[in-house]
Amino acid sequence: MKLRQLVFCLAANMASWPALSAMDITDIQTHGFISQNYIQTQSNNFFGQSQGDGSFAYRELGINGSARLDKRTLAAVQLTSRHAGQSDNGSVEVGYALVDFQLNSSSDYRSGIRAGRIKIPLGLFNETRSVPMTRLGILLPQSIYFERSRNVAVSADGAEIYLSKHLARGDLSFRLLSVEPNLVDKATETNLLGEEQAGQLENKRSYAFRMLYEHNSGELLLALSHVQLNIDYRAASSIDIPSNGRVSFQPTILSAQYGSEFWTLTAEYALRQFKLAGFNSLLNDFSGESFYYQVSRHYQQKWEFFARRDHLYADKKDRYGKRFAQSTGKAAHSRYAKDWTLGLNYRASSLLSFKLQHHWINGSAWLPPADNPDTQNINRRWQLLAVSATLHY
Amino acid sequence: MHNHALSVMFFCACALFPLLSQAQIQHIITNPSVADQHMDVTLLRSIFAMKRRNWDNGEAITVVVLKDTNPAHIEFCKQVLNVYPHQMRRMWDRLVYSGTGQAPIEVSSEEEMKLLIATTPGAIGYLMSESLTENKGANTSKGRPQ
Numbered sequence: 001m002k003l004r005q006l007v008f009c010l011a012a013n014m015a016s017w018p019a020l021s022a023m024d025i026t027d028i029q030t031h032g033f034i035s036q037n038y039i040q041t042q043s044n045n046f047f048g049q050s051q052g053d054g055s056f057a058y059r060e061l062g063i064n065g066s067a068r069l070d071k072r073t074l075a076a077v078q079l080t081s082r083h084a085g086q087s088d089n090g091s092v093e094v095g096y097a098l099v100d101f102q103l104n105s106s107s108d109y110r111s112g113i114r115a116g117r118i119k120i121p122l123g124l125f126n127e128t129r130s131v132p133m134t135r136l137g138i139l140l141p142q143s144i145y146f147e148r149s150r151n152v153a154v155s156a157d158g159a160e161i162y163l164s165k166h167l168a169r170g171d172l173s174f175r176l177l178s179v180e181p182n183l184v185d186k187a188t189e190t191n192l193l194g195e196e197q198a199g200q201l202e203n204k205r206s207y208a209f210r211m212l213y214e215h216n217s218g219e220l221l222l223a224l225s226h227v228q229l230n231i232d233y234r235a236a237s238s239i240d241i242p243s244n245g246r247v248s249f250q251p252t253i254l255s256a257q258y259g260s261e262f263w264t265l266t267a268e269y270a271l272r273q274f275k276l277a278g279f280n281s282l283l284n285d286f287s288g289e290s291f292y293y294q295v296s297r298h299y300q301q302k303w304e305f306f307a308r309r310d311h312l313y314a315d316k317k318d319r320y321g322k323r324f325a326q327s328t329g330k331a332a333h334s335r336y337a338k339d340w341t342l343g344l345n346y347r348a349s350s351l352l353s354f355k356l357q358h359h360w361i362n363g364s365a366w367l368p369p370a371d372n373p374d375t376q377n378i379n380r381r382w383q384l385l386a387v388s389a390t391l392h393y
Numbered sequence: 394m395h396n397h398a399l400s401v402m403f404f405c406a407c408a409l410f411p412l413l414s415q416a417q418i419q420h421i422i423t424n425p426s427v428a429d430q431h432m433d434v435t436l437l438r439s440i441f442a443m444k445r446r447n448w449d450n451g452e453a454i455t456v457v458v459l460k461d462t463n464p465a466h467i468e469f470c471k472q473v474l475n476v477y478p479h480q481m482r483r484m485w486d487r488l489v490y491s492g493t494g495q496a497p498i499e500v501s502s503e504e505e506m507k508l509l510i511a512t513t514p515g516a517i518g519y520l521m522s523e524s525l526t527e528n529k530g531a532n533t534s535k536g537r538p539q
Contacts, residue, residue, distance in 0.1 A: 064490065
């Protein structure tokens with residue numbers, strides 16, 4: 001059965017259930033958050049005019065609701081708004097809207113299907129990256145979870161099957177998604193094709209897979225995720241250069257997290273393959289590489305102090321952008337970024353959290369282009385201070 | 394040699410099917426509707442991790458917990474589930490904010506927990522204060538260790 005038919009059948013089936021009105025809808029839950037951030041940078045702009053006095057142009061808002069429609073079925077929806085300098089205008093978006101039907105739930109196995117708009121399970125944090133409380137600090141490690149082209153991999157419309165096996169000391173789970181990505185925008189185009197082009201990008205059927213092992217209820221997490229995002233490019237006219245083509249963006253992420261009573265260690269490695277076909281053979285395949293490691297110390301369920309090292313290379317065969325600079329005349333430091341981050345999180349109550357972090361950065365690869373239109377004024381070495389207050393319930 | 398073989402077998406059995414000690418089981422309380430449910434640590438962990446939605450008898454599971462900073466919650470996580478409260482919170486947040494699950498119901502006292510569990514079919518929670526574990530409506534010590 002084709003995916004579209006499956007989604008349609010599921011939706012039609014739900015709508016036509018005679019008992020819908022009499023359904024035992026229980027456990028209705030709602031959660032929400034509002035977060036205001038202050039960002040100040042030395043050199044370069046990040047989410048607004050952040051140099052000098054800093055910027056308050058980074059705000060996040062979200063609300064979600066879920067309900068059990070019956071013993072096997074869960075429905076959930078989340079709306080988010082994100083204002084991030086020139087990169088995001090704060091419009092309300094449906095983060096997810098899905099129905100989760102559990103086929104089997106025994107002491108050994110759990111399996112089911114989900115359909116609708118689904119968050120893509122890429123690495124440990126992609127699914128919940130819109131939500132400040134779930135992040136490691138204010139900004140996630142930008143090498144993997146970059147803000148500059150986040151839309152392309154956050155959520156997508158389609159369906160998935162999941163299977164989870166309970167082992168003696170942990171859970172092994174698999175998720176397989178078949179989706180059509182949404183929100184292809186100009187920032188994505190710049191990221192995928194190097195610069196804005198006259199033609200149009202078109203979403204194509206794409207796939208995601210994640211295998212996750214959770215040992216001892218989350219003491220140790222090990223994950224392998226892979227996504228194949230397919231996007232077609234339609235040139236504006238037949239004589240246009242580049243001509244029609246297809247981009248297949250294929251990130252693979254290995255993740256590990258270990259937590260003890262006082263310490264949490266997190267590390268992820270990403271290989272980002274860009275496979276390009278068409279385009280008059282003007283654009284070639286390339287692979288980017290990223291990794292980070294972070295150590296956190298917890299105090300009394302309220303305080304968390306962390307230190308992180310983060311590396312991003314846009315092209316692993318040209319790590320420091322030398323060939324890129326020679327062939328394009330653009331800055332070599334736009335092809336890599338390495339940074340140290342120190343941060344402090346404080347959970348003041350179950351409703352209110354504060355965070356503080358400072359980055360020392362070498363390279364501009366994850367700098368949002370929209371906030372830095374004058375590329376001549378971008379510096380290789382820069383610093384970023386971020387402070388946030390989040391209300392959540 | 395015989396004793397040694399027995400203790401090895403016992404160790405293997407424990408590793409595969411972690412047993413709940415009486416000290417652990419006496420803290421668990423459930424609504425009488427699920428009094429017959431067999432309990433073990435694996436089941437409890439998957440229930441409190443919000444991964445399992447139904448009891449063996451098909452009844453929907455409702456999980457009730459205290460706040461993250463409540464000493465009884467911290468003790469329950471560490472002593473009974475053998476996890477830390479910040480790990481539980483991380484797991485619940487991941488479910489809630491990805492749309493793939495729900496969070497437990499949070500109450501502010503053990504009295505409130507006891508009342509809610511007694512009146513909610515399929516509910517499960519815990520009481521760490523000895524004075525509260527006298528049975529008044531909710532089932533305490535009724536889960537049978539396997």
